Amino acid sequence: MSQDRVTAVYLVETAYTLERAATCIAGEQSTGTFTSVPGETLTLKDLYGAKIENIEPLEEVNAPSLPGAKTPPNHDGRYRRGRVTVSFPLHNFGPSIPNLMSAVAGNLFELQELSGLRLLDLELPDAFTARYPGPKFGTCGTRKLTGVYDRPILGTIVKPSIGLTTDELSTLVGKLARAGMDFIKDDELNANPPCAPLADKVKAVMEAVERAADATGKKLMYAFNITGDYDELQRNHDLVVKAGGTCVMVSILSIGLSGLAFLNQFSEVPIHGHRNQWGMLTRSPLLGIEFTAYQKLCRLAGADQLHVNGLNSKFYESNESVVRSIKACTSPLFGGYSSLPVVSSAQWAGTAPATYAATETVDVMHLAGGGMLAHPDGPAAGFESMKLGWEAAVQGIPLDTYAAQHPILQRAIEKYGKGEG
Secondary structure (H helix, E strand, O other): OOOOEEEEEEEEEEOOOHHHHHHHHHHHOOOOOOOOOOOOOHHHHHHHOOEEEEEEEEEEEOOOOOOOOOOOOOOOOOEEEEEEEEEEEHHHOOOOHHHHHHHHOOHHHHOOOOOEEEEEEEEOOOHHHHHOOOOOOHHHHHHHHHOOOOOOEEEEEOOOOOOOOHHHHHHHHHHHHHOOOOEEEOOOOOOOOOOOOHHHHHHHHHHHHHHHHHHHOOOOEEEEEOOOOHHHHHHHHHHHHHOOOOOEEEEHHHHHHHHHHHHHHHOOOOEEEEOOOOHHHHOOOOEEEOHHHHHHHHHHHOOOEEEOOOOOOOOOOOHHHHHHHHHHHOOOEOOEOOOEEEEOOOOOHHHHHHHHHHHOOOOOEEEOOHHHHOOOOOHHHHHHHHHHHHHHHHHOOOHHHHHOOOHHHHHHHHHHOOOOO
16 A cells, blocks of 8 residues: 555445546545536646546445435436445644544535445545554553463453442442452443543542452453543543552543544543444445454554454344454554454353354453353352353364353353353
8 A cells, every 4th residue: 555645445325336436525525516616627637536446336225325326317217326435635734533434434424426425434644643653552462461371361241230339339349359350441321420420430430449359369451431621531541540540431422533533642641432323334235344444543542442242142243243353453554553353232142152163262351240240140150151151162172062161151151041062
């Protein structure tokens, strides 16, 4: 890829020719508009215009995917789909994520010539690395802080999501930490609400974590949800670090990619990137952005840990899409920029075999809320069942077979349903 251009790949649907649709995208997002204007010289277009690099025709359909699309005169009733690659001069916006997004995902989603558009992938030049150093901890740093190697980092989410008093939360965290849990995170619904101020939560949780560490020799990683306005991010981060915390969490779409990059400038602990609200950007197959592209921006901005959904989850996303997301996060970016995929949503020991079979990696964080906390023998047994599920997966032993020698795993199967093995 040229080091002075950004390349974007789109899935396009149009009632016009793919060539016309590609021309509209390139013009609208660089030097053009709906009509020629004075000053739009050939020299200017050559220097600042986006270029169509490739058009790959795909299937045709007989109905538009999105409302508001117009059709040409004497339209044949067919809507053409294709994969269109467009490149943009870096000097149009520089190594700036906010301005990059205005170019590659700006007004083009509203063009009437398009009845469907999805940003599939991005290729960024090395100039972005000077501006955005990426994750400070990533997979290796998270493993070092948790002391967990050669298996997934296993953890849970505080449930009920909101409503626990600080005393109740402290008791729960202490119990889970003494059970050997690697990791716990706040729910995305619970950051700094008036009913449970972050300062009180940090104090109560870290006291429980430290007491458990004194007893067990293992310090649990707790991801405190510090999501807030810009002026709150550093204050909230510093509150966690001063108390001895080892992880902060933000809802990336709430604070924006710029907020994430801002936090990464001063963060002294891993940043757990939650992707709640993601569905509104991606659920329609002919609208929005593919996670393959989005995760590159999150890693660039500094997400050390990044949610990818989970196999057989409670959400709409297909297992194939989840696997693509995990593999995308573990693919090299600028020779590094490691971000640990966080697998969650309706997870339990029985989802480990399918996850490992599809990804062939243990470099994931595997979180289970009810899948640990609601185990018939308690949270400690839920945690142990998750470890056993992964042991069976890595060793290639059917889950039911492994459960015959491990009653805790068998009880999980009886509680949550037949396993994957």
